[in-house]
Amino acid sequence: MDWKKLQNGSDIRGVALEGISGEPINLTPKVVSVIAKAFVSWLQEEGSKDITIAVGMDSRLSGSALKTAFAEGATCMGANIVDCHIASTPAMFMATIDENLKATAGVMLTASHLPFNRNGLKFFTSNGGLDKKDITAILDIAANIQFIEAPVKGKITSYEFIDDxxxxxxxxxxxxxxxxxxxxxxxxxxxxxxxxxxxxxxxxxxxxxxxxxxxxxxxxxxxxxxxxxxxxxxxxxxxxxxxxxxxxxxxxxxxxxxxxxxxxxxxxxxxxxxxxxxxxxxxxxxxxxxxxxxxxxxxxxxxxxxxxxxxxxxxxxxxxxxxxxxxxxxxxxxxxxxxxxxxxxxxxxxxxxxxxxxxxxxxxxxxxxxxxxxxxxxxxxxxxxxxxxxETLEQPLESKEYRLHILENDFATYGNQILDKVLLEVEKIEGWEIVSPNFEGLRVRSNNPSEEGWFLLRMSLHDPVMPLNVESQIEGGVSKIMKKIRQVISPFAGLDISALKD
The missing domain is CATH 3.40.120.10 (Alpha-D-Glucose-1,6-Bisphosphate, subunit A, domain 3)
Structure with a gap:
């Protein structure tokens, strides 16, 4: 089991159901039960005692089974569970600051807008949502699978917190x-x-x-x-x-x-x-x-x-x-x-x-x-x-987003190499200027009268993909900007630019 593959930034996400070719299940009830034990262990390491966890779910088909598995794992560690049934992610944070519920933590079973076969977990304490480093720590604990279960199991109660x-x-x-x-x-x-x-x-x-x-x-x-x-x-x-x-x-x-x-x-x-x-x-x-x-x-x-x-x-x-x-x-x-x-x-x-x-x-x-x-x-x-x-907000006349897939195994390194080389080429193009300050990827503004727009090329947060956003205030401006971009990035054999074809 590669536990790290379940991490999606500050969340956990995985495939919970069959139904899509090439997507094997890796978020089973057994896995979720272990994650629950790891989360309780993490809370204990952070100093929490007499732990109560509010757990909600969205409408996903796998939600009930995974929620049951989470409750089983957490109660084995002595934590109490408040089953909030169908709820919202924000509500599960509010459960941690609610005067009546006073939950130590909140957990939401969801995979946001992803397809029906996916699911995941979002975690909260009264300090807010857990950060990436916290999820890494929880999955590290899960990978060891060495838990000291409580002599007395925690209790499971039911509460429609969405009403509150x-x-x-x-x-x-x-x-x-x-x-x-x-x-x-x-x-x-x-x-x-x-x-x-x-x-x-x-x-x-x-x-x-x-x-x-x-x-x-x-x-x-x-x-x-x-x-x-x-x-x-x-x-x-x-x-x-x-x-x-x-x-x-x-x-x-x-x-x-x-x-x-x-x-x-x-x-x-x-x-x-x-x-x-x-x-x-x-x-x-x-x-x-x-x-x-x-x-x-x-x-x-x-x-x-x-x-x-x-x-x-x-x-x-x-x-x-x-x-x-x-x-x-x-x-x-x-x-x-x-x-x-x-x-x-x-x-x-x-x-x-x-x-x-x-x-x-x-x-x-x-x-x-x-x-x-x-x-x-x-x-x-x-x-x-x-x-x-x-009323006075100016909308772009044209706007496009492309997703360029990186074919190299070390996609992060290759993507950054592309950004470095594109930066050098862009500086040679008349009418284009590098936008600064800029905190992600490469943002370029075109002051050419026939283009009048901008583009941003960046790395995806998690995937071997380079999203490219282009906007223009001129009819046909995006096409003109894209023609130059294609010329700049076409030499990179490890970047699939088929999405840019007219």
Whole structure:
């Protein structure tokens, strides 16, 4: 058993079910039971005693069996388990700071938006989500498989914590909206629909929106179904966004909301069926945050647009700190800036991971939506629409993303060699300039009138892939930029550039 192959940054992920050719199962109930024992051992090494772990799951088909296995392993080590059933990833962190539950740790069984055969585990303590080094340590303990089991097994209890978490969101929106005419139902008169994609986010329609007075008729795919029969629960997926956009238009809704499988990411859709995700979503929540915290720093991942930077810094008078891909990267960077005295209240990825300082820097799709709903309720009382906040955001005329596969075994070294050599070649191209500061890969701006755009070539966080993002404000600009890029990278035999063919 190669335990290290289960690590996916600050999470554990693996193949839990058969069904996809070439993907052998490596996350079995037995493996998860061992991981549970290792996690309890790690908590003990960190000084925890009388351990209670809240465990939730999304709608994946393998979830129940793996949750049972985790509970068996943890209770053998003397830990108590609170079975939270279908829940969200953010809720499992909240279980560690909840006054009633007071869990030592929270664990969520999920593989986010990955296919039905995958599953994984995310871990939390009251200090937040575990970091990469912590997951490495847990898997090292698991690899040794030398556990001293407790003389008395821990107990398993059952608790629908998602109800408590929903109440927290409802109360937050009520307090924030401050609706004088109807405090309990600040969303009354608004039609707001939810697309949960058959993941774990269906609770938001009935347990949050309906209690706030919103009309949720037209909401879709709320029931948990690990087959994901309608579309992938992913705010970045084209089919998923098309589905909620069409639903908004069909039902004449004022707002559409879409969550990923475990509700740590989200996006919204305006009343005209226009998606507000990626750069637009970052711009919208930045407008809200910078109204509350003028001049503060918005930390984003590396692939955000130049138009977003202009919007944040010129229109909103804030500071845009473009960092690296990876939700833990942007969160940790925002926390680092705060520790240095630079005020930062928002860390957000284009994927829809958003973490707010006011909410423990927890990446929480439902809390992000709740924050926007508070603003929507306030603006609605004034006859103003939410999307008016981003009217001046410049959108790229053209935008493309390519994924170039590295064929070499030592893909990290080879990828970095490509970046070094491309850097030297780019410096020779007239009208192109290296963007600095830049914290990931190679970002280049083209000032040529026929191109007017930028590209970012970087290494994937975990895979033998070099993602390439290209944007242009000129029709045909991406094609012109790509022609030059192909000439620069074509000599690298170990890089598959077939994705770049016209």
């Amino acid at each position: 978490y929903s109440s927290f969101l409802v109360n937050y929106i009520r307090k924030g909206a401050k609706n004088k005419s109807d405090y309990d139902q600040p969303l009354k008169g608004l039609k707001i629909i939810v697309d949960a994609g058959n993941g774990a986010g269906g609770f938001f329609a009935d347990k949050v929106l309906a209690k706030l007075g919103a009309n949720t008729n037209g909401s879709q795919f709320l029931n948990p179904d690990g087959h994901f029969p309608n579309h992938i629960p992913n705010p970045e997926d084209e089919d998923a966004m098309h589905s909620i956009c069409e639903a908004v238009k069909l039902n004449k809704a004022d707002l559409g909301i879409i969550f990923d499988t475990d509700v740590d990411r989200s996006a919204v859709v305006d009343k005209n069926g226009n998606p507000i995700n990626r750069n637009s979503l970052i711009a919208l929540i930045s407008a809200v945050i910078l109204k509350e915290h003028p001049g503060s720093t918005i930390v984003t991942d590396s692939i955000t647009s130049d138009g977003l930077t202009k919007f944040i810094e010129h229109d909103l008078k804030g500071k845009h700190h473009r960092f690296k891909r990876g939700y833990k990267n942007v969160i940790n960077e925002s926390m680092r800036l705060n520790s240095l005295g630079e005020e930062s209240w928002l860390a957000i990825e284009t994927s829809g991971h958003a973490a707010l300082r006011e909410n423990y820097f927890l990446d929480d799709g439902a809390y992000l939506v709740a924050k926007l709903l508070v603003e929507m309720a306030r603006l609605n009382a004034q006859g103003i629409e939410l999307t008016q906040l981003i």
